[in-house]
Amino acid sequence: xxxxxxxxxxxxxxxxxxxxxxxxxxxxxxxxxxxxxxxxxxxxxxxxxxxxxxxxxxxxxxxxxxxxxxxxxxxxxxxxxxxxxxxxxxxxxxxxxxxxxxxxxxxxxxxxxxxxxxxxxxxxxxxxxxxxxxxxxxxxxxxxxxxxxxxxxxxxxxxxxxxxxxxxxxxxxxxxxxxxxxxxxxxxxxxxxxxxxxxxxxxxxxxxxxxxxxxxxxxxxxxxxxxxxxxxxxxxxxxxxxxxxxxxxxxxxxxxxxxxxxxxxxxxxxxxxxxxxxxxxxxxxxxxxxxxxxxxxxxxxxxxxxxxxxxxxxxxxxxxxxxxxxxxx
Amino acid sequence: xxxxxxxxxxxxxxxxxxxxxxxxxxxxxxxxxxxxxxxxxxxxxxxxxxxxxxxxxxxxxxxxxxxxxxxxxxxxxxxxxxxxxxxxxxxxxxxxxxxxxxxxxxxxxxxxxxxxxxxxxxxxxxxxxxxxxxxxxxxxxxxxxxxxxxxxxxxxxxxxxxxxxxxxxxxxxxxxxxxxxxxxxxxxxxxxxxxxxxxxxxxxxxxxxxxxxxxxxxxxxxxxxxxxxxxxxxxxxxxxxxxxxxxxxxxxxxxxxxxxxxxxxxxxxxxxxxxxxxxxxxxxxxxxxxxxxxxxxxxxxxxxxxxxxxxxxxxxxxxxxxxxxxxxxxxxxxxxxxxxxxxxxxxxxxxxxxxxxxxxxxxxxxxxxxxxxxxxxx
Numbered sequence: 242x243x244x245x246x247x248x249x250x251x252x253x254x255x256x257x258x259x260x261x262x263x264x265x266x267x268x269x270x271x272x273x274x275x276x277x278x279x280x281x282x283x284x285x286x287x288x289x290x291x292x293x294x295x296x297x298x299x300x301x302x303x304x305x306x307x308x309x310x311x312x313x314x315x316x317x318x319x320x321x322x323x324x325x326x327x328x329x330x331x332x333x334x335x336x337x338x339x340x341x342x343x344x345x346x347x348x349x350x351x352x353x354x355x356x357x358x359x360x361x362x363x364x365x366x367x368x369x370x371x372x373x374x375x376x377x378x379x380x381x382x383x384x385x386x387x388x389x390x391x392x393x394x395x396x397x398x399x400x401x402x403x404x405x406x407x408x409x410x411x412x413x414x415x416x417x418x419x420x421x422x423x424x425x426x427x428x429x430x431x432x433x434x435x436x437x438x439x440x441x442x443x444x445x446x447x448x449x450x451x452x453x454x455x456x457x458x459x460x461x462x463x464x465x466x467x468x469x470x471x472x473x474x475x476x477x478x479x480x481x482x483x484x485x486x487x488x489x490x491x492x493x494x495x496x497x498x499x500x501x502x503x504x505x506x507x508x509x510x511x512x513x514x515x516x517x518x519x520x521x522x523x524x525x526x527x528x529x530x531x532x533x534x535x536x537x538x539x540x541x542x543x544x545x546x547x548x549x550x551x552x553x554x555x556x557x558x559x560x561x562x563x564x565x566x567x568x569x570x
Numbered sequence: 571x572x573x574x575x576x577x578x579x580x581x582x583x584x585x586x587x588x589x590x591x592x593x594x595x596x597x598x599x600x601x602x603x604x605x606x607x608x609x610x611x612x613x614x615x616x617x618x619x620x621x622x623x624x625x626x627x628x629x630x631x632x633x634x635x636x637x638x639x640x641x642x643x644x645x646x647x648x649x650x651x652x653x654x655x656x657x658x659x660x661x662x663x664x665x666x667x668x669x670x671x672x673x674x675x676x677x678x679x680x681x682x683x684x685x686x687x688x689x690x691x692x693x694x695x696x697x698x699x700x701x702x703x704x705x706x707x708x709x710x711x712x713x714x715x716x717x718x719x720x721x722x723x724x725x726x727x728x729x730x731x732x733x734x735x736x737x738x739x740x741x742x743x744x745x746x747x748x749x750x751x752x753x754x755x756x757x758x759x760x761x762x763x764x765x766x767x768x769x770x771x772x773x774x775x776x777x778x779x780x781x782x783x784x785x786x787x788x789x790x791x792x793x794x795x796x797x798x799x800x801x802x803x804x805x806x807x808x809x810x811x812x813x814x815x816x817x818x819x820x821x822x823x824x825x826x827x828x829x830x831x832x833x834x835x836x837x838x839x840x841x842x843x844x845x846x847x848x849x850x851x852x853x854x855x856x857x858x859x860x861x862x863x864x865x866x867x868x869x870x871x872x873x874x875x876x877x878x879x880x881x882x883x884x885x886x887x888x889x890x891x892x893x894x895x896x897x898x899x900x901x902x903x904x905x906x907x908x909x910x911x912x913x914x915x916x917x918x919x920x921x922x923x924x925x926x927x928x929x930x931x932x933x934x935x936x937x938x939x940x941x942x943x944x945x946x947x948x
Contacts, residue, residue: 269775323908325616368763370701371687371694389687392680394619395700399764403906406616407680409609414680498765515906517766525765530697532759532778537702543748550744554646558740 269531273499273523274362277381280448281426282359282502283435284455287514288344288486289442289469290352292332296434296443297321300330303422303433323355326408329419330356330434335513344486344508351507353514354434354443356419357404359383360524362499365396365405367526373416374405381448381502382423387415401498401517401525431473438472441481446474448502455492455506461485499524574658574721574940577804581937589926589933596923599916600677608680611916617909618900622917625899627674627924629757630892632707633785635667637796638714639750640789644819646743653816655809655943656793658721662941663792665714666928672711674924699759706753713746724940754785761898769902770840771854776830777898783827784891790820791887794880800936814875817883821868824887828861853893853901860890 301308301319308319309327321328333355338348345351359376363383366374373390376383385405396405396416408414422432430436435445444451451474461467462485469481486508493505498520505511512518536542603611614621641660644650676682687693688704695701717739723732758781761768774780794813801808835841844854864883873879900911913921936942 323616364763364765366695367697368700368760369695370698370704371684371690373687373693387681389684389690389693390681391684391687392682393678393700394680395698395760397616397619398903399767401765401767403616407619408607409612409614409616410607412605412607414607416680520766525763526697528765528775529699529759529763532762532775533697533699533702533756536755536778543752546751547744547748550647550747551741553649554744554747555740557646557649557651558743 269535270523270527271531271534273527276361276448276500276502277377277379279379280361280381280502281421281446282381282448282451282504283421283432284444284446284451284504284506285354286442286444286458286469287351287353287505287507287509288488289440289481289483290332290354291440291442292334292352293439294332295437295439296354297328297330297332299433299437300419301328303425304329304420306417324404324419325406326411326414326417329417330354333515335509335515337513346509346513349509351509351514352442353505353507353516355402355404355515356434356503357383357421358402358494358501358503359421360498360501362524362526364399364401364524364526367524367530368395368399370395377423380426382421382426383418384420384423385416385418390416392416399525401520431476435472439481440483441469441471444470444474445472448504450474451504452492452495455504458485458506459488459490459492463487496522498522499527573655573944574724574942575944576725576940577806577937577942579804579937581934586930586933589930592919592926593923593930596920596926599920599923602916603677603920608678611914611920613911613914613917615909615911617905618903618911620899620903621911622896622900622913622921623674623678625896626892626921628671628678629895629899631667631671631674631924631928632757633667633754633788633891633895634792634888635664635671636750636754636785636789637667637792638662638664638717638789639747639754640786641793641816642743642747643786644816646740647747650815653812656797656812656816658718658941658943659796659936660789660793661714661717662721662932662935663796665718666931668707668711668714670924670928672707675707677920699756699763702756703753703760706749706756710746710749710753713742713749716742717746721935721939721941725938750785751782755779755782757781757785758898764903767904768898769843769850769904770838771835771843771850772898772902774834774838774840776834779830780827780834780894783823783830784894787820787824787827787887788891790816790823791884791891794884795888796932798877798881798884800942804936804942806942808877810875810877810880813877813880817868817874817880820883820887821865821874824861824865828865831861850897850901853897857890857893857897860886860893864890 306329307327309321310316311320311322321331324331333353335351340350342349359382363376366376371389371391373386374383374396394407397407405416405418407416425432431445435443465485466482467485469483471481472478488506488508493511493516494501494503507514599611608614612621637660641653641656645653645657719735720732755778758777761773761777762775793816797809797813844851864886867879867883868874
């Protein structure tokens with residue numbers, strides 16, 4: 242299937258915009274990675290989320306994570322402020338002005354679910370010197386392996402979504418991040434957060450199916466009644482009927498930073514929800530690896546430089562040795 | 571007889587005692603770090619997971635350690651034999667800068683006991699710039715110790731062994747020029763994977779070249795800085811003429827750095843960020859001023875042989891390269907709303923202790939080992 246002219250122009254424009262945003266010509270860049278063949282993911286629809294935090298409770302239970310008691314001290318309930326060493330998944334809220342109306346930018350509020358987006362071309366995997374971050378070649382789930390991690394925290398520093406977190410208060414601390422309940426998926430179960438979501442705001446499925454679902458929602462007319470699937474797209478679960486909100490016509494994660502397997506729909510701008518906007522269509526690893534592999538491809542350049550150095554230094558030190566030999570005799 | 575001699579003199583002086591106390595304080599703080607975790611001692615957080623232990627102790631420490639590299643470039647690659655008296659002290663500066671940088675890494679690593687995985691074939695990730703840095707720095711530390719071995723052998727009177735080593739030394743000198751070229755540039759490449767989190771004032775594909783050039787400049791800059799301080803402190807004659815020539819070489823690399831920096835900022839259209847009213851813009855101008863001032867100081871042939879200006883320009887460039895690295899990785903880094911970082915007292919005292927330990931080693935080595943050139947040779 243060939244591209245028609247219109248699609249081609251769109252692609253070119255998107256590419257140019259991406260390059261302009263990156264602010265460089267991206268001369269040394271490796272090709273971006275492709276979506277894995279059986280990629281699974283999540284569609285989070287901010288407009289459906291009611292902020293009940295059932296997903297947070299289920300996440301802690303499924304992953305055996307400790308509660309986080311904060312301000313005021315001695316609270317009796319789990320009260321994380323953000324994802325960190327104790328919390329892999331969190332519902333946060335955007336508030337503006339009087340915060341009266343849900344999913345409105347001014348004087349409104351909106352929920353957002355934050356955790357690993359399972360990038361198609363993840364920076365954390367590229368930067369890790371010891372392959373402690375891996376991406377499943379089939380499902381695309383990004384996992385962390387603390388048994389080989391050296392704790393350099395380059396993944397924490399480099400992740401464009403600031404997802405991996407380190408346990409700074411533990412002398413034997415480790416990196417913590419959402420692994421999409423890979424242990425549950427291995428048993429054919431649904432990731433805990435998607436499993437318990439009462440409204441279908443957090444939906445599990447194949448990335449391709451989720452994108453279809455998202456496009457249907459974006460195409461529907463605001464105000465129309467729509468049947469929202471719940472939990473797991475591959476299962477026949479009870480649905481949730483509601484009206485279509487005024488979505489922003491954008492599926493976040495479709496292209497951003499090379500694409501992510503966790504996708505977002507929202508009625509308020511994504512940067513208000515804490516998701517980086519104005520990002521290129523490629524992951525930054527394409528640039529760092531582009532530079533690294535141009536300089537070090539098969540170690541040809543270093544070998545050539547070394548050969549030259551050996552020749553020059555040998556010649557220059559021989560003269561030197563004769564010199565000092567004469568001095569010493 | 572060798573051309574290098576130990577300076578001799580009393581080792582335990584008042585400044586030396588203060589340095590020992592500072593190093594011991596750092597050691598005590600580190601006990602807490604290993605017992606209670608990085609968060610108990612440092613101001614690092616999930617927003618700012620890299621603090622001064624990485625950026626100052628490792629990135630700036632090793633750039634100071636480029637003395638051995640920069641001088642070797644002059645003596646062995648450009649074949650300027652007259653700089654030979656500077657080689658051994660420069661190699662020693664490199665030895666300490668890199669060895670302590672390596673120790674600082676172990677202090678900073680959150681899971682230091684798994685350090686061996688960096689060498690495990692099943693685990694290594696060849697896409698990782700960090701891996702290149704780690705291997706290359708480890709190798710260079712070994713090379714520096716070998717390059718410095720003749721000083722030990724002379725002290726121990728092992729002439730035969732020294733003769734044998736000197737035949738092979740060219741191998742290590744060549745590798746010792748290659749390795750810093752690789753990892754000092756890679757220390758810059760590390761930034762490119764971070765993307766928009768680093769301000770366009772510092773985020774560029776040119777960052778490997780800029781880090782390399784500024785490291786060479788810092789390698790030269792530390793020579794007059796150290797030479798003049800030890801001339802004053804150890805009551806030795808100034809090496810004014812030699813340092814003047816070295817400053818000229820430094821000036822050439824410095825101008826190359828500034829040309830690349832300015833063209834890159836212009837090419838990317840990043841100058842706008844320099845005129846905003848924020849810390850990043852202010853620190854950008856501080857950095858640029860520190861780089862440009864020495865150009866003005868050294869431009870005339872008369873000034874270049876003035877020990878005061880040699881010292882000042884060297885000092886300014888050491889600061890410039892340091893601020894450039896801090897700007898790239900800390901000031902220019904935007905962790906998002908709600909995060910901030912300023913090093914804690916404990917964190918600062920560990921860094922102070924690491925550098926104190928470096929000076930302790932320097933004093934011990936120059937007084938006890940044949941490092942500095944025979945004074946009357948000039």
